[in-house]
Amino acid sequence: MAALSITVGNVSFNSGTVRTLNAGLTITAGQAVYEDANSAWQLSDADGQATAVCDGIALHGSLTGQPLRVLKEGTMNLGATLAVGIPYFIHTTAGGIGVIGELSSGDYTTFIGIATATNNLELKIYISGAVQA
DSSP states (O other): OOOOOOOGGGOEEEEEEEEEEEESSOBOTTOEEEEOTTSEEEEOOTTSGGGOOOOEEESSOBOTTSEEEEEEEEEEEOSSOOOTTOEEEEOSSTTOEEOGGGOOTTOEEEEEEEEEETTEEEEEEEEEEEEOO
């Protein structure tokens, strides 16, 4: 299945903790990212242990080496239609966000947050380290 379809112009946040670092590659608004060993943002990915971490969601687009603001925790409009009460996780598509049913055997489960409205995500990241059976 596909990751959420995000309208980048609709990504915004109401409140929360924001951190700015340079992008380690081209990143668009609404993508899940993590901080690498060089203190640059990279795309999270449920397929590999090294990238199965997530530190937040990109609040705007950025090119490699340019500053990128990332929401680490808080309330945001993800720019996608969400199902209320449903938990969301990093996806197997780099930077993608989806539901648990889209993960396959061997994928890592990293919780992103829960939808509190069709356009609202309560971002509270939990990196379980668990692998789908």
